[in-house]
Amino acid sequence: MAPPLSRRTLLQATALTAAATGLNVSAPGGAAATGLRISTPGGAAATESAATAPLRPFGLGDVTLGPGVFADKRALMLGHARGYDVNRLLQVFRANAGLDTGGAVAPGGWEGLDGEANGNLRGHYTGHFLTMLAQAYASTGEEVFGDRIRTMVGALTQVREALRRDPVVLSGDGPFGRPAVEQVRGSYQYVDLPGGTLGGATAVTLSTWVRPGHDANWARVLDFGDDTTRYLYLAVRNASGVPRFAVTASGPGGEQALNGTAPLPRGRWSHLAVTLGDGTGTLYVDGTAVARDTAMTLTPAALGSLADHWLGRSHFAADPVFAGGLAEVQIWSRVLSAAEIGELQKARAADTSAGPGDLASYRLDETSGSRFADSSGHGAAATLRRTWGGPSHPGFLAAYPETQFVLLESMTGSDYTRVWAPYYTAHKILRGLLDAHLATGNARALDLASGLGDWMYARLSRLPAATLQRMWGIFSSGEYGGIVEAICDLHDRSGTPEHLALARLFDLDRLIDACAADSDVLDGLHANQHIPIFTGLVRLYDATGEQRYLTAAKNFWRMVVPHRMYGIGGTSTGEFWKARDVIAGTVSGATAETCCAYNLLKLSRALFLRDPDPAYMDYYERALYNQVLGSKQDRPDAEKPLVTYFIGLTPGHVRDYTPKQGTTCCEGTGMESATKYQDSVYFAAADGSALYVNLYSPSTLTWAEHGVTVTQRTAFPVEQGSTLTVGGGRASFALRLRVPAWATAGFRVTVNGRAVEGTPVPGTYFTVSRTWRAGDTVRVSMPFRLRTESTPDDPSLQALFHGPVNLVGRSSATTYLEVGLYGNAALSGDLLPSLTPVSGSPLHYTLNGTEFAPFLEGTEDPTHAYVRRSEPRVVFGGLDSGVANPARPDGTTLLDAVWAGAPFRSKGALVARVGKVVDAWVADGRLGRAEGDAVVRTARRASYVG
Known part of the structure; x- marks a missing residue:
């Protein structure tokens, strides 16, 4: 681990960075900033894009959601944000400080003394809630969210002041009409x-x-x-x-x-x-x-x-x-x-x-x-x-005593009943305060955040490097979430050199070095403890220029995607990773922890901003349109956010939207996800020369730099395309439209009704450059196909996708559904003709009496995200050849080999492919000549859709 930088060294580095970039940027409050962009209140969600990065994001307030699934899901969460009593969240903080809690009842679950591990994670949920409010305020401008932020920040300011001083008696009504001492539970x-x-x-x-x-x-x-x-x-x-x-x-x-x-x-x-x-x-x-x-x-x-x-x-x-x-x-x-x-x-x-x-x-x-x-x-x-004396530094702010942090420093093994991720909780509080400051300009929020950073630096900078390495390697107790990213954001705003030094004190060197060397050491690691580490490393790369940070993050991402990724975009089983490419073998009722998807999206976004590899956005779309949307139940509730913890992928699994009595880490990140759906729809080139359209989502972008708006009108993913209309003045820039990797059935672009020349390639961006005028209209068409994705360790276990949408079987059966899809496959290779559309229900189909529906629908139906592919006989166009479908030792069947050649230009091309495959399989002794002839005759006789 690199030693902490001295104040002089950090000041010199800051000056050199500013000089090298030619920037003269002031952080809120007048503090000098480093070479990272500082966003003004109401701007970007975080100071997350380096000045030297090729892309920059837009603020949540710059992108307005239009009608559709994202707006509908967000509306449900906004109702929760408006309706939940924030004094319940503040109860655990006020109690810890010995303040009057006003009779408020702690949220329960992980946010109270009666919850799991005696509530040793309490306070984390308040940070999540602050972030949700900040995002809601930035997105909608509704003052109710700003008011709630001010209430919470004001209360937390009082809490910190109370913790700084000796405890003060809290009196209540005693016997005989006299006052009496009131000891608040949780005040210690x-x-x-x-x-x-x-x-x-x-x-x-x-x-x-x-x-x-x-x-x-x-x-x-x-x-x-x-x-x-x-x-x-x-x-x-x-x-x-x-x-x-x-x-x-x-x-x-x-x-x-x-x-x-x-x-x-x-x-x-x-x-x-x-x-x-x-x-x-x-x-x-x-x-x-x-x-x-x-x-x-x-x-x-x-x-x-x-x-x-x-x-x-x-x-x-x-x-x-x-x-x-x-x-x-x-x-x-x-x-x-x-x-x-x-x-x-x-x-x-x-x-x-x-x-x-x-x-x-x-x-x-x-x-x-x-x-x-x-x-x-x-x-x-x-x-x-x-009982614990008092904080070691006046910046301390928490909903439990500092003893959690003190005990961690001497722990050698995991025991979350004694110490449960105190720096993870500190991260959530810090992140919430920073987001509150960014959204509203609340100076108190930044002061509280800066004090937290000062306290952590005072606490950690005195520890030997070996102690820090041991701490951060302890499962659960040493988990610190995305604290490095948050501290880097804090440093951008405070300009305090110790804050950058603090960020480096969280380096877990053995993991960073292994990933930088592209050595896969993830087997057996706790997934969500480690994913957000790498988003922090990307930010450290920005701040320090140390290449191993960025290299480690990129290599890590490729170790997870796709090698430890389920079809819906999630990862982990029982919160842990298993061996590389073991997917079918890890399916359980506790797969795909929702926090993991949230953090992988953040990492994908961070990497894409610095390296515009379309693979990052292909993953982003997959996880967002499937796990993230599907993790939010489709009903209102003021008391609960109704978000899954795990999403079990076992046959017949029913999603639990109120896990562990509420207030878990995943419900916290779920609140955040549902109030920032628009954060990655558009990015801009750093020099303003291009606009990246990453997601096809109904929305309106206000691009102040060019004085234009870009409005997407689409019912995607029900609609297989989108229409973008430019508003405002004239502006010259390149419009870069993402061509999804799954868009193998074509991707067509017209501008004002005229086709744009060029050949869009799946898994790239298609560029349209021109001087845009108000009223210019871009139409993007991308026909969907039904396709399957096999698990690497069991090719017969497959997930069904229609375009970006995972289709799940709705059945209470607890064994994998067996499905055949080749019988009516189209010449294009589209498997959809084997399914029957459900009238009046877009993206709903039936197959063999079972309904298949989008994973993104937040219902409590028992679902099958994976099915068992079963093609026992060779069938073309609904005609059964009477021949059993033979298979190779690796599980590949004759029909797999035939349809691997799709799309076919014509029926004749398909028949030719069938003949070629049959000849090869007859030559290998896997098929008799008479059987092969029967297969070819059936292929000739059958009728096919295009």
Whole structure:
């Protein structure tokens, strides 16, 4: 790994870059920028195109979606963006800072303490949501999205300020009409009493009021002790859910304990008291003795001097911090009578015959500050603290303590229940803030983002390179998503040299070096942990000029596409990659994690902007029109984005649009995908000389540089073509139209009704150069064919495509559907004539009683994305030759060999091909002469469509 650059070196590099490119660009806020373009608010989705790159993208606001599948899907997500209560997202941040959450309920799933791994990923979803809002605002200009961004950024600013300072008491309504301490669940706050609180007493009474805010077991009301050996505690709930008092000098096995008989009601005040002396212990709940033990020999005096006296915190690290209300903590050096305990139910201790505790007396009715007065006469004030202390740098912003980041630095193995990808979460927050700044110009968002970068640099720059390499190589815990890309964007705007140095601290050298050397090491790796790394490397290449970054990214892309790609464009099984070219062998109910498709699209886009290889856009179209569109369910929901996590490709799989109770990584990226469908429809040459039309999507581009608009009107993919109309003034540029690799049935272009000369080649761009005038119309026609794509490890397992659209069988069968497609194949090689169109349902067909429909439709129908190709007999034009279809050892059949020669100019050309193939197979002994003659006769007799 390259060592961090010094500030002087980075400043010199920045100056040299600016001088070399001749740029004089200022980042928002006046900071000097590097040689990367800085987009103004409302402009491009990110500062993602290097000044030296041949292409640049347009901003989301520059491209308006027209009516069609993209607009329909986006409308559903915009409804979610408008309707979801953002205070629920902010709840986990406010709780972590000890702020009032306003009664908001955390989203659940991965975004709350009750979710998977205790919510160790909480906060990531807020970043996704900010990005969705920013994209929605940039695309539509609707102020509701800007307002929501301002609300969230304002709240996060308050959160960071609260984290910077000592915790401050949050008060609520207590018993007897007095305030009480409110401990927010997730705040990790407790009250620290002074040492010597128990004073070596030989008898003691403990009394307090509690209002549990959660049902977590083992949350302590108080815990006085040294460690997990010598202590006494009072817990709201034991393992059975009832109150428990225990004292021990020899750890859990030696506890002398009192257990209640019923759980304390949640959200209601209850009084707890414990008396201990003369060998007897008694536990009272609401004035009633619920447990008594006459053989309790341990007292505070027996424990001796104890180090810690905590309210709300346990000496056992795995125990939760108490959440809820706490009031009137009183400690006496004697055993109160049952009558005195009864009085405490009706009044504050100071107003009863017992009086305030003589060892400690904390009313806990303060409404500000972090100190609590002691009314016992000792004047021993208590202090509100965090269990984790506080952030190591004022820029820290998260929805959980910094301990997640600290623990990662010493981890040697994966354990996501302890540490679950903290830098992944930091990336989502950083990305959301940067997108919020870009869309709205919100200076606070950039300040928060810059602070995050400063904090990460302070945290990581002090670590040895070996530690960083180990961290980033740990599955899940060390996952950091697209943080490098985001940090490079931050550096472009802040101009802070340390931010670029920070980006390089995430280099995972063994992966980068292997991919730069074109050594495929992906087998066994977690897919989504590694895909976004390479988008970051592309940005690092821009910033540093280090070629290995770009080379590694290009080679990596080719290792995945097509070698680990399913037909719909997705990758991974159970989140992991398997061996190269093993596709059929990895099909499962947990294939094609949706995040992987999202990140592969980002990488494809980034690579294409720097190297306009049409293969990147062919992939982009495949994944966008199939997995990404198909991952969004086609119904509205304000509470859920309704996006898949995995898309199982097993026979009869039903898509799950509410995975893991919501708020997963894939639902987060799904929200983003559905609000930026238009981001790659058009690109421009950096010098303005050309416009690339990458996708055929109903849309209008406003190209301010030339003062023109370009409007696409199309029902693609229902329509097999598109019409582009130029508006505005005159402009000279080359229009580069992508000829999809699947467009083997022709690609025709007319301008104002006249054919354009040239031969479009599938898998390239077709160029039309002229001076364009308002009203000029370009018509693109690209007939679709039904084709199949075989898996490399099992040629008989195939996906059906009509143009760019994957057609899936809708059937509840749990074995692969067997289909034959050659029986009515057209001379062109089109297999569609073997299917029957469904009237009134475009792109819907039937075959052998099974409906086939576009994968992009977000239904809950059981689907078959792969079918088993079965052509048992040689059939031409619906005529059965009576001859079995022979196969070679590799699975290639005689019919495969015949139709590999398509398209055929005429029936005679097809018959000639049949004769040639038959002769070869007879010569190889795979077909008898009489059978071969029968095959040729059938081919001659049959009728074919064109």
